[in-house]
């Protein structure tokens with residue numbers, strides 16, 4: 670067992686995942702939707718549709734995680750208390766859409782493809798679930814706080830955090846420490862190199878599914894008639910500034 674020290678072998682799954690998704694991570698950061706979001710140029714209707722996409726995605730992922738929670742390939746990564754997001758997203762959607770939120774939302778085509786893939790691997794090849802959990806949860810723990818601040822300011826949401834529960838990991842006190850724990854758990858999975866490579870390839874796919882959803886949101890944004898809100902900057906200012 671290697672949990673008594675933090676190893677950094679290039680053959681560690683965590684290292685392979687970080688290296689193997691570096692390029693697609695940069696691509697994801699550079700999609701129009703993500704760039705607009707980071708600038709605080711996000712319309713509320715589009716932000717809500719983003720939350721809907723996340724709701725379907727996490728509901729699928731967490732369903733498959735529950736199904737596989739005792740599978741040796743996933744059990745060490747089972748942290749429902751700390752990570753699971755679908756309930757927080759449900760509360761966010763209730764805040765945005767009101768009590769009838771469940772009948773007011775629907776799953777978009779790009780989200781449906783992502784959801785279908787998650788169910789397929791959860792049922793047929795659960796070791797690949799690691800790739801999907803990694804792509805979303807590690808990302809949320811990394812950029813989440815910045816995105817939360819941007820959204821709060823851009824959408825003028827209450828400081829109480831309503832509508833933004835997705836970004837708030839109540840049970841994770843140190844995202845940095847938790848990510849280290851998660852990496853070491855991934856590295857302790859008993860998987861051979863061939864399987865590790867399959868997991869990395871699936872993580873790249875997971876990023877691509879996310880990008881397809883972003884691109885779809887971007888397209889939907891073009892047809893939504895609403896004023897672009899800036900990030901709560903003075904009205905004469907030139908858009909958002911996430912450096913504050």
Ligand code: HEM
Pocket residue numbers: 683686687694697698703707803804805807808809811812848876879
């Ligand atoms: C890690 C920023 C979008 C998934 C990180 C880290 C930063 C970052 C700074 C490194 C944190 C660290 O070293 O501990 C951003 C920014 C984004 C963005 C500015 C644009 C808004 C995304 C997206 C995804 C994603 C769209 C996938 C859906 C990840 C993952 C990691 C990560 C999986 C962990 C990498 C690893 O340590 O193995 N991100 N990210 N990120 N991000 Fe992003």
